Amino acid sequence: MTGAGSVGTGWGNGRATAVLFAREGATVLAVDVDEEALAETAALAKDGHGRTGRSGRGRVLPHLCDVTDPDAVAALAERCSRELGGPDVLVNNVGGSRAGGPAELDEEGWRSQLDYNLTSVYLTCRHTVPLMCERGGGAIVNTSSTSGLRWTGSPQIGYASAKAAVIQFSRVAAVQHAADGIRVNTVVPGQLHTPMVEARLAGQRAGGDTAALLARREARIPLGFTGDGRDTANAALFLASDEARFVTGTEIVVDGGMTARCD
Structure with a gap:
């Protein structure tokens, strides 16, 4: 899975997903x-138990890779095939936002947002799908964002456009490769409390006031509390599992009801 580290201490989407999958035996x-x-993620995977109480059956193998680099992604796929026999599941979790609407975001920023949030998904799928076809199937879980569904409080047009495209990318791939036994779905996290809040977002959007940003975000959530990366991980685990054998070309929105609101 990509984006398995974290920008700080805590449960980012990628770290939580990697740890949960390993604790469940993957x-x-x-x-x-x-x-x-990555080293911290691997250490966390060795502690605790999965939902079924199992511990130590899975493992995390760290791999340094820039998933916007085609050659690096090809080498990643080659290692997966050589050491693990090929992929059963691909989870794409790389992403990050950059502020600015169409008049503020420069061309370099626009291109980098598309590369980081969308091209990374294309490259990993480009090298993984043929391997899954050879193995008789698999599951792909791509991570989008509620910014790809609606306005979420700040102009970030590159990020929103790329994350909306991830959803449609997944739908098209799901239909094309259904006959190959490959399921493709998307997790759509909302405004979670991940380490990104303290590391980047509070400074960008609330003058460094983390509490104020969290309060503003929580006020949008009908359930009345803020989730974290573990909620994203649980959705990804379901979509990757045999329990989701009849689920493809769709999305699970993990946002406490935020995008269902009209205000």
Whole structure:
């Protein structure tokens, strides 16, 4: 899975997903550009138990990779095939936002947002889908964002456009490769309390006031509390599992009801 590290301490979407999959018994080829973050993810995977009470059956194998680099992604797929026999599941979790609407976001920023949030998904799928076809099927879970569904409080047109495209990318791939036994679905997280809040978003949107940003975000959520990366991980686990054998080309929105509101 990609984006398996974290920008800080806590349950980011990628870290939580990698740890949960490993605790449930999977061998996770955990991909990130941050070696220290990957080491922390691997250590966390060794502690505690999965939902079924199992511990130690799975493992995390760290792999440094920039998933916007085609050659690096090809090498990643080759390692997966060589060491693990090929992929059963691909989870794409790389992403990040950059502020600015169409008049503020420059061309370099626009291209980098598309590369980071969308091209990364294309590249991993490009190299993984043929391997899954050879193995007789698999499951792909792509991570989008509620910013790809509606306005979520700030102009970030590159991010919103890319995340909306991830959803449609997944639908098209799901229909095309259904006959190959490959299911493709999308998790759509809302405004969660992940380490990204403290590391980046509070400074960008609330003058560094983390509490104020969290309060503003929580006020949008009908359930009245803010989830975290573990909620995203649970949705990804279901979509990757045999329990979701009849689920493809669709999305699970993990946002406490935020996008269902009219205001």
